[in-house]
Amino acid sequence: MSTADTWILTAQCPSRLGTVDVVTRFLKENHCYITELNSFDDRLACHFFIRAEFRPENEGFDSERFQDEFAPRAAEFDMTFELTPPGRRTPVVIMVSRTDHCLNDLLYRYRTGQLPIDVRAVISNHPDLEPLAAWHRIPYHHCPITPETKPQQEAEVWRIIEETGAELVILARYMQVLSPGMSARLSGWAINIHHSLLPGFKGAKPYHQAYEKGVKLVGATAHYINDDLDEGPIITQGVEAVDHSHYPEDLVAKGRDIERQTLARAIDYHLQRRVFLHARRTVVFAGS
Amino acid sequence: MSTADTWILTAQCPSRLGTVDVVTRFLKENHCYITELNSFDDRLACHFFIRAEFRPENEGFDSERFQDEFAPRAAEFDMTFELTPPGRRTPVVIMVSRTDHCLNDLLYRYRTGQLPIDVRAVISNHPDLEPLAAWHRIPYHHCPITPETKPQQEAEVWRIIEETGAELVILARYMQVLSPGMSARLSGWAINIHHSLLPGFKGAKPYHQAYEKGVKLVGATAHYINDDLDEGPIITQGVEAVDHSHYPEDLVAKGRDIERQTLARAIDYHLQRRVFLHARRTVVFAGS
Amino acid sequence: MSTADTWILTAQCPSRLGTVDVVTRFLKENHCYITELNSFDDRLACHFFIRAEFRPENEGFDSERFQDEFAPRAAEFDMTFELTPPGRRTPVVIMVSRTDHCLNDLLYRYRTGQLPIDVRAVISNHPDLEPLAAWHRIPYHHCPITPETKPQQEAEVWRIIEETGAELVILARYMQVLSPGMSARLSGWAINIHHSLLPGFKGAKPYHQAYEKGVKLVGATAHYINDDLDEGPIITQGVEAVDHSHYPEDLVAKGRDIERQTLARAIDYHLQRRVFLHARRTVVFAGS
Amino acid sequence: MSTADTWILTAQCPSRLGTVDVVTRFLKENHCYITELNSFDDRLACHFFIRAEFRPENEGFDSERFQDEFAPRAAEFDMTFELTPPGRRTPVVIMVSRTDHCLNDLLYRYRTGQLPIDVRAVISNHPDLEPLAAWHRIPYHHCPITPETKPQQEAEVWRIIEETGAELVILARYMQVLSPGMSARLSGWAINIHHSLLPGFKGAKPYHQAYEKGVKLVGATAHYINDDLDEGPIITQGVEAVDHSHYPEDLVAKGRDIERQTLARAIDYHLQRRVFLHARRTVVFAGS
Structure with a gap:
């Protein structure tokens, strides 16, 4: 270490x-x-x-x-x-929507120094998580979005990212599909977290599909944003066992715990410069 | 227990x-x-x-x-x-092709009594694994198959299954797609094992696709055969971590270890009557 | 569920x-x-x-x-x-010292309803974690302790527990050995978390001992308090891989993540009435 | 790789x-x-x-x-x-007693080339596993032992090891305590596997002790032999969850599966020269 x-x-x-x-x-x-x-x-x-x-x-x-x-x-x-250099805290911006399991985990690791990050701003398309940011004394930017205002909203988001001098953007359950232009701008220096299910499911309500299928494992994947949202280069993945007693809402809850752990691990690897991006794959010197 | x-x-x-x-x-x-x-x-x-x-x-x-x-x-x-009843050894037939990692594991558990099975026959579309069966004194049926002879071959396979009185058919890396008729006959009492990758990959050479994608986990799924091969009701799943240093052939090797463990676990659950099949899902009382 | x-x-x-x-x-x-x-x-x-x-x-x-x-x-x-009854929030008291990884995790799960608890008070022998409790609007009782004042301090702690009507006491890294009398009072309805190492180490600085030994796994055990502190009936255990690059402080950090997850899981099992205590062992109906 | x-x-x-x-x-x-x-x-x-x-x-x-x-x-x-050099098969001797779960696994990996070993001999203090070795065409040496004949037996074992030119000795559930002299001779180039339990248990019937304690995890440790049997430098460790329904004999059975996997992994690391021994610890470059 x-x-x-x-x-x-x-x-x-x-x-x-x-x-x-x-x-x-x-x-x-x-x-x-x-x-x-x-x-x-x-x-x-x-x-x-x-x-x-x-x-x-x-x-x-x-x-x-x-x-x-x-x-x-x-x-x-x-x-x-x-x-x-040693001891550097990387300036980051965290983007969220309404669920706070990842944000809470990241802010805890920020506050306690477990992750060497300097959280310059939290950006959300909803106002819900402002108090959590406020307690950590972090500026919170509410940038609502509609299909019509997407270009303007992304421009605003981009302006904030630039102003903060962020070197890493963390999509901690930001539930909006980025435009191709925004994805391109963030390519390789923004990390996203999303569910991973075996077998994979496309489309809406993936956990419901997984339930229908009776999966026995649920997982999460942390990956870099590139021009192919939710399909960018994988940094790390996590998984946990479930069974028939897990209804869709239970799978979602289980997924949350895996998501926050997997996202935190990905950020840790990234900040320690353990992740190399080449073409559409990563090399990750995870340990030793 | x-x-x-x-x-x-x-x-x-x-x-x-x-x-x-x-x-x-x-x-x-x-x-x-x-x-x-x-x-x-x-x-x-x-x-x-x-x-x-x-x-x-x-x-x-x-x-x-x-x-x-x-x-x-x-x-x-x-x-x-x-x-x-207690202490019963279920008569089974094992179907294989050329790879023996699952067969070897099953025969070991059979020989040592870890799995309460009575292996009545091994059926293969190749002659390769005959010596392994022979050492365990199990009849080995070589049933070669071509696209043209598939109906006859399946009829022969079915005849063997029936003659042995098998109550469970184990597809331990049998690399042939069963016909709809054969799948229907085996529906619910045959267990298959196949790779599971995050995200899922369709088509040929799945491990090569997974390599291209840079996956960090590989897994295996044991499921009942039904009319939807490789997509039948899931019994249990296993997974292990991999990294960039795993070339496609390394992923395959890793997959083998997971496959044999996952298949053995599924059979154990099945024999202990821990698995219930309903519609397209299973209920598995795995522990306690 | x-x-x-x-x-x-x-x-x-x-x-x-x-x-x-x-x-x-x-x-x-x-x-x-x-x-x-x-x-x-x-x-x-x-x-x-x-x-x-x-x-x-x-x-x-x-x-x-x-x-x-x-x-x-x-x-x-x-x-x-x-x-x-359904939907009941169990009144609990959380005891801590200076490290907050477990407290922060529990308060997050409390705040978001993931754990159906009503945190009536946080008790600590140090003042450090007062702000964290305050943000969650939970009374914080600073009860300092010295070898001389231990009886009085435990009496004060007991008074608070009684006043709050707590039905569960959570020792979330409370770094004081309870007196036999206090242990007896809490026997069976207080949950403690501590490190678990393979092989086990007695005495001070267990992670340093584990480092010296070159362990490849570190873990945590959540257990009920009884008259045998750190040795009470086990509810659940967690473990993670480490390697030579983990210096003692890294093992401690790794241990923290396992501790908070293991403690939260134990509390969840307890609140769902999945844990039965009999003699010196537990029966835990963990799933389904 | x-x-x-x-x-x-x-x-x-x-x-x-x-x-x-x-x-x-x-x-x-x-x-x-x-x-x-x-x-x-x-x-x-x-x-x-x-x-x-x-x-x-x-x-x-x-x-x-x-x-x-x-x-x-x-x-x-x-x-x-x-x-x-590349492609080299290391000459090894495997020592066993009566249980064959590790031997069977190692011989399978030997036969299929998964482990680049050349098994020159199997040595046992019992005759039981001779047929398994014979099927693989490996010389089997039955070297019975009593407290009185221990020096002679160890001399005989040593003679066989020397004659075979073995560069690695694998204690695959050899249930005899080596004498200090024998341990010294094998120090650093013999790998042993034994159970690992949380908390650790000394003395006889460790799984029974673990059962009494109600452990929720059982594990195994692969380590080099040195002058401190069962306490030599750790190479790798494995662990699996258990619950109250595991009686002592079930814990033993669970332990077997972990033991064979952990032992095979340790040997793989050793043969790939991924393990460094220094003082009483190892450095293991496990991946990448």
Whole structure:
């Protein structure tokens, strides 16, 4: 696990001999001690991913200079990289509708420091959850939406996201389908949570369909938003057993517990830079 | 858990006052001590299910007479019922193709008595698994199949099933789609196992599709055969975590372990009369 | 799952022919439709447990009369029983110290109605969690404790519990060892949560000991208080995987998530009258 | 996951700047493409662990030369290392007593290639499992033991292990306590499986003790043998839910399923060189 003095370097590039070496050699030369390292080469996609946690051994580690000097070496490999400082709280915006199970969980983890986030705003198409945000002293923006006002509402939402400087948007049970334009803008840096059922069900009232089918498991999937809502790249999934005594409303309740845990875990992975997005899949260095 | 001296009485009928009482009073009157009882009323289907394990307190329990005397009382409630004696090994036929992970697991549980089954025959459309059956001294029927010979092959398979007196048919990775006629014949007393993926995938090479999607869970579903192959009433489901390092062949391997466990669990539930089939759903009194 | 119109009848007694019948016949005679029934006979303890959810079919169900009339029949079996009305919110007192992961979770479930409890008071030996209680408009009693003042403090705590009319006391990470007298008073109607590690560790800093040992799982146990603190009858247990990268503080954090889920589940079982206490063990009709 | 052409290099040493670089630079210089890399620095133990899967890009990879040339570089870091070729089947000896659930599972995985092992011998203090070994054409050595003959028996067992050239000894429910001398000889390269219960129980009949306590989970631990039997360094642990209806014999049966799965997983990790032993703990790069 990362600590107060560990930086994180993440990078990805096409597969080629030397992809690890270009990273690890540079860290060594800069007196950075690697405390945890994971790399993976996707042999089907021919793409390489690496994540290093490290501790600078010299005082006065200069991150600007580090990046400037690493950039040309990375460029040789067509490598994109990101350097994340220790102890940083990522500015986020949380979007919700009326159900608060995910919001309450996230705000608890925010308040107690379990998730290193700085919640800049809560945006909702309903006024219901304002008191919860208020108790945590977080600005709450009520942005109602109708089919007619959707463009304006999304513009307003976007304005708020931009103003807050959010680097991550969390859709914590925001029950509106984003427009293609909005999805495109949020692609890769917004995380959504939705139910996952075996077998999968399309259309309305999925839990009712699952009940009709007599499923014995219900689950949830946390994924990045991309242009294919509810079908974006999967970050993590959770599941729990149910039985015949679970009526549709019980399945929904069960689903809520899984949703909030799965969403929190996805955000944790994202903030720790454990998730890499490539094409339509993710690489997640979940543990160790 | 049932023991060497416990009988099982199962029954179901439309919901109506007295459904429990008609069963429990009769058991009391016949000096049968109930060691475990579960009943459930499905308020949406308006249907009632009950399972009782009991121990006759008088010697010389006469099961024929028990059933004869209970029948008219059950009839008043349009109740169907079944009485299962202790220590009985259910005659089964196992159908396979070439992969043996489920067959090996089932034969192990058969050999060690973990599953109270009497495996009367193994039927396969390939000769590969004959030695495994032979070591367990079980007749192995090689029934090859082509699109042209399907009717004859199914007739032959059916003949074997009938001759063995099988009361349960287990499709332990039998990779042929049954004809509607065969499915109808096996409806409700044949158990199949197949992969379950989140989200669901239709068509060929499901694990490859799941890989493309980057799923983080793979699972398996055990279900009764009905007229809708791979979509019959679910008995139980299993699931395990995977990650980006699982290539399609790794997902398949992972799936195998889940399949054999899930199939064995389904059969165990079925044999213990814990599974009730009603319309397109099951009620499963899994524990306690 | 129980609904707005289902009552719950629970009972236990020594094993004897007719234990089920005495309950189910009475329900039938009183026009009570059983929607869910579980009974279990512990053949080693020779003790019988039964739980019935039922819906009175006649209007004006008189619970007083029901109990008065059932009492003599139960007495014939040395049977103790309890009748629980639908929709009741059980008055509870929550005891905490400084960590709030369990309290926050319980208050969320209280606020949203997921747990049918009426939190009458929060008692703590520290002032830290007062704001959290205040936001939920729950009286917070700061009862500091020292070895010298323990008798007085426990007397004060007991006075508050009595005044509130609490029927359940929840020790949600209350980090004080109760005196034998206090434990005796709370025996069987107070639920505690504590860590569970494989193998078990005694003494201080259990997570540090677990780290030293390199455990791969950490867990939590929810149990009733009895005269043997941390060793009372187990209601439910939870567990999660960890690895070498979890330092002691990470194990503690992981433990917190399991603790709050396990505690909430135990309370849910208790309130639904799914837990029976007999000698030093519990019978829990967890599902269906 | 490793494939037919990937080698594995594992190493460990005291923590010091450059530990990663010395490995990754050497691989690069030798035209070895790293397909998967994990390193971890234990900041409490001040010890470093690394595992690299790699694919030589030049034909005619010379492993002898590779090791000879890497040795002096490793020596500078007091680093021990091991190079494992692709596709190798590790010679193993399996020790059992009378229960066959683990042996049957291991032989199945051996036969189907799921575990890359070459089972050279099965050793037992009982004759019971000879037919199972015979069907797999594996020599079976019956080495009976009494308190008096223990030294001679262990000498005989040791002779067989040595003669077979086994590199891993698997105690698959071998129900004898090894002598300190035998434990010392097997320290670090023999894997044992035993039950794990929450809370832990010492002494005889642990499942009976667990039953008395009313545990809701039972588990198993796979660990290396060292001088402290049943308490050696943990490799992996498994767990499953149980309830009041599980009598001691049911807990034992449940335990068996967990034991065989947990043992197989531990062996898989070991063979893939994912397990590092340091002092009394392990580092396990389980996934990715």
